[in-house]
Amino acid sequence: MTTSPTTAFAPLRNDTFLRACLRQATDYTPLWMMRQAGRFLPEYRATRAKAGSFMGLATNVDYATEVTLQPLDRFPIDAAILFSDILTVPDAMGLGLSFALGEGPKFATAVRDEATVAKLEVPDMVKLQYVFDAVTSIRKALNGRVPLIGFSGSPWTLACYMVEGAGSDDYRLVKTMMYSRPDLMHRILEINADAVALYLNTQIEAGAQAVMVFDSWGGVLADGAFQEFSLAYTRRVLAKLHKTWDGATIPSIVFTKGGGLWLDEMESLDCNALGLDWTVNLTKARALVGGSKALQGNLDPNVLFAPPEKIEAEVIKVLNAFGTPHSGSGLGPTHIFNLGHGISQHTPPEHVAALVEAVHKHSRLMRGAC
């Protein structure tokens, strides 16, 4: 499918993020932000205007590369993440993704009956070649500055959009199918899981150095339904992922928004790190799963609307809640700083600068390395 062997890429100069994912000691706590290549940056808005539409931006390799690197040119963050959308996979299944201006994603075809479910299949990855080309292009453009994260929506999260046909505030249609016709829902999820695994593996082959599964809507499920309809299929994805590629270990991260209650059950996932939203107490999470998983999170993105000195105080709270990561050789508890959800489009960029500085400064101080 894709071509460039990773040996063609420049050696990595900042491996702090990858080390933290793998529970290896680092000099400071690495940081990146969900949706860091996004509307809060004026330069992003300028590129998006040139591209004409969101999908115009995501499907153009040069534009996708440009916006992925924009936040790195402003802030010394420790990872880049592919600019794309979580819904590219169902789009490649032929459901017809579009983004109306100022609105969320929408599918031309919603998957709501037996006949439509029966027709679903794992899409030919050729239809997603624009994503893999972007991965390779971004990796080359990064030139070893920081690692590149690839990603996908989780099988359940993709199913939410596929059945609802758009965003939802009550998940009535997808849950009606789940409770009424679990057989149909399981078939959708099986196909999604296999498609997501293939999609992520192809991103890895194209140059992604870590992968993340966004289970953005796992948290809307009832206890019991989460385990059956979301967690089981995330597990199926993870079981199929490349663990190493071209000699490098490829860490995987799973983020279930609103999934804090199920952290004990997520510990058994075959991934390296778990993403946490801001409702989770990092001290408790470390005690629960820090013995086997790196933890990523979890500042409330709304903190970034406060003045810089308040941002610094909240950063210190999050760092202290996790506590000092392990040091020395071997493996132990590690923390990757992130927001608990995507950064808001209304965020002042200079507040992000204050965030990044605070995380790097105080995480060095707490290690006694400054």
Place this chain on the structure above:
Amino acid sequence: MTTSPTTAFAPLRNDTFLRACLRQATDYTPLWMMRQAGRFLPEYRATRAKAGSFMGLATNVDYATEVTLQPLDRFPIDAAILFSDILTVPDAMGLGLSFALGEGPKFATAVRDEATVAKLEVPDMVKLQYVFDAVTSIRKALNGRVPLIGFSGSPWTLACYMVEGAGSDDYRLVKTMMYSRPDLMHRILEINADAVALYLNTQIEAGAQAVMVFDSWGGVLADGAFQEFSLAYTRRVLAKLHKTWDGATIPSIVFTKGGGLWLDEMESLDCNALGLDWTVNLTKARALVGGSKALQGNLDPNVLFAPPEKIEAEVIKVLNAFGTPHSGSGLGPTHIFNLGHGISQHTPPEHVAALVEAVHKHSRLMRGAC
């Protein structure tokens, strides 16, 4: 303020709900549904059409009484809940509540700056006389069939609407104030807490036999912020509530949507029952707090879109997750069946009949009393 002494009311014929709130044994698991007097019932829609608007309905004693009793005339449910809105208190503060057709609530004045905060005060309860009159009227109309629950939004939940001016999907404005000017937010919350306590006490004096605090937006807060800005003020409300009135114990229930992660901290609240949404595992919740609190919940309202036999199966799952409540004399773990959130307006009424029948039947069976 209000007049009717409760001794003027008919004796209660079904005290199952009140007993379960107080952790006393019952023959079956009592049931009521959040938003049970609502749009899923055609007779509600007819009354609402006559009233002209939501507030026209809520402020008219006869209409409010009529719609409160409608679900009881259809289903053998075990409690009635005052028909009103959680935002009556800020409306009485002079913020100007309105409901546009098909939209959520909106305030004419949003509370966003120091000057507006400074002007806030606990409203004169005379402005809420229509609520207390409705309570007394409903209690009389119930004529002892089942107990009447009064309610209010929590201080934090009211503050969300007061600052945002309407519903929100990111809580940016209220959280910006909270993180930037915690002093202003604490002042709003103090006033709200005192207003809510007075409001609930006046409902109790008017005839409410139990009260519930809806912390509908507590779950959007970060760990740490929840304890400081929501839980502390719910505690302040509870400390001021009448524990008994006219010789009867008045149980109180606190429901924090999305608050499952903080259940251990909510155990110390001076209330009788905790409401739980569907993400919470009832077995774990009972083990954690069942030694001191009754538990209320937690079926996903979307289950009601499945066919009756699936509804029955999901009801059994919820009942079994809690397990058999204690029996005999004294106090012990008890369960009040409810949805994990308000019933959807799209719910078929005959599915609610299946739900009620399943809860009553299987909860008797599990006690070996059938």
